Amino acid sequence: MLVSKEVVIGGKTLSIETGRFAKQANGSVMVRYGDTMVLVTACAAEEAKEDQDFFPLQVEYREKSSAAGKFPGGFFKREGKPTEKEILSARLIDRPIRPLFPESYKNETQVIALVFSYDGENDADVLGAVGASAALAVSDIPFDGPIGEVRVGRINGEFILNPTHAQVAESDVELVVTGTADSIMMVEGESKEVSEEVMLNALKFAHEEIKKIVQLQLDLVAVCGKPKKIAPTVGIDQELFNDVKALAYDKFKSIVASILAKEERSKANKELTSEVKAALAEKYPEKEKTIGTILHDLEKELMRERILTEGLRLDGRNTTQIRPITVELGVLARTHGSSLFTRGETQSLATLTLGTKNDEQIIDGLLMEYTKRFLLHYNFPPFSVGEVGRMSGVGRREVGHGNLAERALKNMIPSDDKFPYTIRLISDILESNGSSSMASVCSGSLALMDGGVPIKSAVAGIAMGLIKEGSEFAILSDILGNEDHLGDMDFKVAGTSEGITALQMDIKIQGISFEIMEKALAQAKDGRMHILGIMNEAISQPRESISHYAPSLIQIKVETDQIGLIIGSGGKTVQGMQRLFGVEINIAEDGTVNIASPNKESAAKCKEYIKGLTATPEVGEIYDGVVTKIMEFGAFVEILPGKEGLLHISQIDTKRVNKVTDYLKEGDNVKVKLLKVENGKYSLSRKELLPPPSPTTEEVKS
Numbered sequence: 001m002l003v004s005k006e007v008v009i010g011g012k013t014l015s016i017e018t019g020r021f022a023k024q025a026n027g028s029v030m031v032r033y034g035d036t037m038v039l040v041t042a043c044a045a046e047e048a049k050e051d052q053d054f055f056p057l058q059v060e061y062r063e064k065s066s067a068a069g070k071f072p073g074g075f076f077k078r079e080g081k082p083t084e085k086e087i088l089s090a091r092l093i094d095r096p097i098r099p100l101f102p103e104s105y106k107n108e109t110q111v112i113a114l115v116f117s118y119d120g121e122n123d124a125d126v127l128g129a130v131g132a133s134a135a136l137a138v139s140d141i142p143f144d145g146p147i148g149e150v151r152v153g154r155i156n157g158e159f160i161l162n163p164t165h166a167q168v169a170e171s172d173v174e175l176v177v178t179g180t181a182d183s184i185m186m187v188e189g190e191s192k193e194v195s196e197e198v199m200l201n202a203l204k205f206a207h208e209e210i211k212k213i214v215q216l217q218l219d220l221v222a223v224c225g226k227p228k229k230i231a232p233t234v235g236i237d238q239e240l241f242n243d244v245k246a247l248a249y250d251k252f253k254s255i256v257a258s259i260l261a262k263e264e265r266s267k268a269n270k271e272l273t274s275e276v277k278a279a280l281a282e283k284y285p286e287k288e289k290t291i292g293t294i295l296h297d298l299e300k301e302l303m304r305e306r307i308l309t310e311g312l313r314l315d316g317r318n319t320t321q322i323r324p325i326t327v328e329l330g331v332l333a334r335t336h337g338s339s340l341f342t343r344g345e346t347q348s349l350a351t352l353t354l355g356t357k358n359d360e361q362i363i364d365g366l367l368m369e370y371t372k373r374f375l376l377h378y379n380f381p382p383f384s385v386g387e388v389g390r391m392s393g394v395g396r397r398e399v400g401h402g403n404l405a406e407r408a409l410k411n412m413i414p415s416d417d418k419f420p421y422t423i424r425l426i427s428d429i430l431e432s433n434g435s436s437s438m439a440s441v442c443s444g445s446l447a448l449m450d451g452g453v454p455i456k457s458a459v460a461g462i463a464m465g466l467i468k469e470g471s472e473f474a475i476l477s478d479i480l481g482n483e484d485h486l487g488d489m490d491f492k493v494a495g496t497s498e499g500i501t502a503l504q505m506d507i508k509i510q511g512i513s514f515e516i517m518e519k520a521l522a523q524a525k526d527g528r529m530h531i532l533g534i535m536n537e538a539i540s541q542p543r544e545s546i547s548h549y550a551p552s553l554i555q556i557k558v559e560t561d562q563i564g565l566i567i568g569s570g571g572k573t574v575q576g577m578q579r580l581f582g583v584e585i586n587i588a589e590d591g592t593v594n595i596a597s598p599n600k601e602s603a604a605k606c607k608e609y610i611k612g613l614t615a616t617p618e619v620g621e622i623y624d625g626v627v628t629k630i631m632e633f634g635a636f637v638e639i640l641p642g643k644e645g646l647l648h649i650s651q652i653d654t655k656r657v658n659k660v661t662d663y664l665k666e667g668d669n670v671k672v673k674l675l676k677v678e679n680g681k682y683s684l685s686r687k688e689l690l691p692p693p694s695p696t697t698e699e700v701k702s
Contacts, residue, residue: 003224007216009150009209010161012122016134016220027139027226031131033162035119037067040131041112044141048106053289055101056108059094061086061128067118068366085365087399089113089125092149093132096178096186099508100144102231109141118366121164126151126176134217140226144510147185148213149178152206154198159205165367173198175503177206181214183512186505190407193457193499196521204514236294240284244294247276249302252295256302259316262345262433262481263386269299300486307467307474314482315344320523322462322478322530327538329450336550337451341443343478343531345433347384350443352451354550355422356596357586374413376425378402378440384432401437402427405461408441408494408502409448412455419454420555420594434480435463441494441502442535449539452546459501460531461494464520468509475520477527488512493524497532551584552600554607558591562614565642566593573613573642581606613641617682619674622689627668635664637672637684645682647672652686654693 006015015032022028025041032038063086064079065072072079082090093113101109113128129149136143153163153171160167168174175189184203191199255268277291284291303314311318323344332338337352360371378401382389405427413423425447427440438461445459465479466489476483484490488509494502505517558566566587567574574585583597583606593610597603617623623639634648647670652663664670672684 027135029134034122036122037117038127042135045108061090061113063115073364104234105231142231146217148210336547339446347431348439348443350447352447353424359422376406405440449542452543457496462527464491645684647684
């Protein structure tokens with residue numbers, strides 16, 4: 001049955017249609033906003049795999065170049081592995097829907113979003129999330145939705161719903177917000193040092209529109225929704241539970257109350273688990289997984305109870321305390337800048353590399369091709385958590401964490417005209433126990449300053465957690481890995497002393513209230529200011545100069561009609577300069593010329609050469625020229641790069657000159673004066689610069 005529902009949000013019609021495309025999927029919808037159209041399907045296995053103790057959810061988002069009337073780049077001219085944009089968009093779908101499946105549901109489930117039409121204005125990523133929710137909602141797959149997802153911008157203090165790409169570029173806030181009819185589920189975005197109040201108002205603005213999208217899906221489900229499959233009920237043998245609790249409860253309580261390092265806590269938990277399993281092996285054969293689940297739940301219950309009743313956490317801190325922080329600068333000998341940021345048992349080593357225009361990343365997607373001059377890459381090797389693992393490329397989590405840290409720092413990066421370098425930061429996580437992405441923000445900011453990049457302000461990040469039971473809740477500053485795993489929220493806030501630059505929130509429960517979010521933002525600000533204070537003690541201003549290992553980069557501006565002169569026929573002139581001075585030259589369309597060289601003097605010489613090449617010779621000026629050709633009637637002299645004039649034989653000396661070669665030869669340096677310019681030809685004189693001849697004896701007598 002073909003069914004379509006629509007609603008106007010942000011001044012445009014959002015429509016969801018089902019029953020025409022991909023009808024063999026459990027659920028499928030085509031979402032349209034403007035002329036951007038995304039097909040989203042949801043499929044699930046009939047049964048869960050035996051003994052599977054996790055929910056295998058896979059979310060894929062793909063953009064087809066044909067959607068924008070483009071050919072894909074590359075030799076094969078077809079789409080390949082997902083781009084960074086596609087990975088990040090898939091995460092924007094995955095993160096809010098994952099907590100909304102019943103805990104007992106373990107059937108393999110796959111959501112696929114395919115962009116089939118793109119209008120160049122309306123981004124398809126939020127439509128993919130709306131489509132995922134709608135496809136799941138109309139399907140027979142158990143799902144506690146629906147949800148809505150929108151993008152929010154702000155221009156001149158006014159919030160804009162689902163801004164176009166041009167409006168996003170003008171905005172001081174860009175947020176993707178997901179929620180149910182009652183609360184917020186996920187936030188991801190960046191801003192230009194805005195206040196906590198502005199951020200909270202942006203979320204409230206988004207939620208009002210989200211409610212309309214949720215209602216649209218409920219209307220759709222009412223007409224064509226399939227009956228939902230019943231998720232299996234998980235029952236635990238009460239006798240087994242009692243026996244495990246009798247053996248482990250007091251010991252677990254002691255472990256939870258002990259201040260232990262991450263490895264020590266893990267060891268204590270493993271020893272207790274092994275002890276309990278061994279004690280109950282005979283009475284409950286083949287129940288090891290169930291026993292492990294009960295022990296996990298006991299630890300979770302005890303940790304949460306201690307925080308809510310005593311205000312104390314696993315490492316003995318109260319809810320607002322930040323772990324000890326150390327900062328080291330310049331730890332790597334030959335990099336262009338580096339820093340080691342350690343917070344508790346989380347450690348990020350950041351490396352700065354400065355490059356030229358040629359090092360910019362070319363981005364080819366549905367938008368017109370463009371370049372990026374600031375890149376932040378995040379790596380999470382297995383040794384950071386004391387494990388052995390395959391290193392087979394960057395995972396989705398690493399892409400997401402790197403993107404968040406990049407967004408936190410990018411608005412502090414100086415503009416191209418003030419600092420014409422391509423900038424790459426790498427954050428290698430050497431230890432991890434809570435919020436390595438926020439450690440990357442801190443280490444990245446420090447490495448930029450250590451490398452002499454004139455950033456506007458230092459940036460710090462902090463991860464907040466939540467423990468909520470009924471109406472009681474506690475917000476935790478600077479969460480540990482276990483507090484993230486056993487808690488209800490991961491709320492990351494990055495910013496300067498002036499305001500927020502990036503925000504990310506994921507929750508594991510059915511949404512949170514604005515009261516909790518307001519308190520979390522305020523508490524995060526206090527923590528951020530504390531971290532910034534420590535960072536500023538180590539380095540409060542960028543170093544005055546960049547590393548001598550970094551390329552020297554000089555900029556010069558010429559008239560646009562002189563660009564061709566610098567390039568020369570077939571590029572001969574610019575290539576010749578690059579060989580002559582050992583430099584790299586990049587010329588922008590506006591006439592900005594960037595000269596890069598390992599040697600500062602070479603770059604300076606090249607700059608002077610270009611200035612001469614583009615200069616206009618002036619009558620009366622004196623030039624240091626080079627003889628390029630000898631003729632019977634005079635010599636040709638290059639007074640500026642590419643500009644030659646004639647030094648006539650009569651202008652070589654104050655005395656009569658019989659042969660030019662008596663005075664000059666090719667390659668000689670000669671100082672000359674420009675006498676006149678006629679029909680683009682330059683007449684030169686050496687005689688004008690010589691002292692007048694001494695009078696003869698006869699002249700003296702007379």
